[in-house]
Amino acid sequence: MHADYGGVVPELASRDHIRKLLPLVEQARRQAGNPVLTGIAYTRGPGLVGALLVGASLAAGLGMSLELPVLGVHHMEGHLLSPLLETPAPAFPYIALLVSGGHTLLVRVDGVGQYTVLGQSLDDAVGEAFDKSAKMLGLGYPGGPALAALATEGDPKAHDFPRPMLKRAGLDFSFSGLKTAVMLAIKAAPHTQAAHADIAASFQQAVVDTLVGKCARALRECDVARLVVAGGVGANASLRAALARRAARDGFESYFPRHEFCTDNAAMIALVGYRRRHEMRPGIVSADAVPRWSLETLRPPVGDVSSTSPARLAG
């Protein structure tokens, strides 16, 4: 639906949510064997307000009709805790590299609700850089996976693209310069599959080197030996391989949630809802959604749930 426009069209997205959300919830319930529900967690923000409002309205309505308590969850907290859906789950503290279409963040996670943002992108998110570069290469949308596939045919050393901010101190990122370098390379190169594959591979290598370098620096500076990767770009095979190699070399543990827990998913929202179940409130009439919501305003959950194994919950 969005491919024709080369990006998400907010109004189309929220209208499609209206059509699909309730049937999807019913299907999920059936597939799970109609379990007894004790609460409803939904994504309260941050994000596109139209789409958020559809989810918030449905959650509020379901809460009222089923007489269940409701909790609005922070989308990024879901991503940060998604590795806890896997076995073995990482222990706290860990450093999370959160790389998605909308965000590039390095976060120190000391526990549920204890997040310190160490660095972030000053311009484009990594996923956005993948998508925009893919678009320039004439690949479809979302372009990240398509670009990664094309990159497997190319030479990652063909172009010496900038490794943004790697030489500078600090843990912030910037990807707009790399995007420009890709644009210039495409203009200068022949329009062949082989030439485009070289550009894709070199672009991906520059991104991977940058992300791996910053992760290693964050782990060193925080004196933490656990790294988790979350968000859609975390599905990138080249990034996973490079981080695993670096982990073996530097002696830290690395955790990668499986693909369906990396991209946007409801399991991670349910997990946060469970960890924060004592904060759930009776369903209200008004839908509560917030397009802008800082991760660092979150606090540890009310009630002691630290003894519960989230991995067992996921199983």
Ligand SMILES: Nc1ncnc2c1ncn2[C@@H]1O[C@H](COP(=O)(O)OP(=O)(O)O)[C@@H](O)[C@H]1O
């Ligand atoms: N294998 C991959 N390699 C690189 N990027 C990828 C890959 N798979 C998905 N992506 C990118 O991940 C992003 C989507 O991640 P997601 O967490 O669902 O996004 P958001 O929550 O920001 O909308 C898109 O930009 C997409 O291109």
Ligand SMILES: [Mg+2]
């Ligand atoms: Mg996401």
